[in-house]
Every structure is written in structure tokens, then in C-alpha cells.
Ligand SMILES: [Mg+2]
């Protein structure tokens with residue numbers, strides 16, 4: 001699928017292995033470590049008035065490995081280190097629960113987009129594994145894979161788009177946003193969509 005270069009409606013980030021180091025089933029806020037370039041990349045997107053959100057699978061809750069409260073403490077620490085996010089969409093289920101939100105299902109992306117009042121098709125999903133890219137595809141969003149050493153080769157090969165790191169992601173999106181038609185002034189987004197601006 002070819003995406004036109006245009007200003008994203010929102011940038012949705014996976015949490016573990018993308019915004020912060022992946023510590024499996026971490027319930028300890030003291031163990032939260034940002035990925036390289038994460039704060040700077042987020043700051044640049046925020047300065048450009050691009051909404052940023054987190055969409056994260058947290059099956060440790062369903063597995064009983066962490067409590068919902070521990071998960072919330074970790075998320076609070078993420079915001080202490082990386083700044084506030086415009087939305088959080090979290091799946092606390094596990095494979096086999098049959099939910100519609102656990103990535104690779106598109107539910108989290110659809111939920112975050114709804115909270116941000118944008119179409120999932122205007123969103124960019126940034127993640128470190130194939131599940132993130134599958135969820136993006138299922139939601140009609142643009143997917144950008146930022147591989148880590150844990151990312152499997154076939155996930156990289158099948159990714160719609162691959163970036164070196166979060167700095168690369170931010171630079172790519174901001175360069176494209178600059179090249180895209182200027183968005184109308186604040187408050188005009190509904191008008192823009194009504195006129196099909198996002199289809200240009
Ligand atoms: Mg991840």
C-alpha cells in the first residue's frame with residue numbers, strides 16, 4: 001500500500017522495545033529505561049503539534065504476573081521520563097482471550113484514534129515487532145518498524161517501512177509534514193476532513 005506524504009493525524013507508539021527497553025512483564029517503575037532518542041523524538045513531534053499516543057499489549061496482567069496497579073505505576077514512570085501522551089490504549093488480555101484489542105488486532109489503534117478524534121487511516125504506528133505492523137495494516141494505518149536485536153529477520157523483511165531508530169522516525173515524519181499541504185488553523189481539522197483534505 002502506498003501512503004501519500006502528508007501530515008499524520010497522530011503518531012501511535014508501542015511501549016516495550018519501542019519507547020522503553022523491553023523488560024518482559026515489568027511491574028517495577030525503577031526499571032523503566034527509555035530507548036535511545038525517544039525523548040528527543042517525542043519532543044520534536046509535540047513541538048510540531050502532532051498528537052502522540054501509546055498502544056501497548058500488557059498480557060502480564062492477564063497472566064497474573066503483574067497487577068493493573070503495577071502496570072499503571074510503570075506507565076506513570078514512562079510519562080515522567082518521556083513526557084505526557086495524548087492517549088494511552090492498553091490491552092490487558094492474552095492470546096486466546098479472544099479480545100479485539102491485543103495486537104495484531106487493530107482495536108487499540110482504533111481506540112487511540114477515536115480518543116484523539118482522528119481516523120486510524122491518518123495514524124502512523126511505530127513498533128518493534130511484526131504484531132505492531134499487522135495491527136497497523138488491519139487498522140488501515142501506516143506502519144513503521146524500528147527493529148531491535150529481538151526483532152526477527154522475517155518481521156523486518158515483511159515490514160511496510162523500516163526506520164533505524166526513533167530519531168529517524170521523527171525526522172521522516174516531520175520532513176513529510178513540512179512537504180505536505182499546510183494544515184488549516186487550530187479547530188479546522190473537522191472542516192478539513194469534511195472537504196477530503198486528508199485524501200490529497
Ligand atoms: Mg514491543
Ligand SMILES: [Zn+2]
Nearest residue numbers: 091099101102
Ligand atoms: Zn485486549
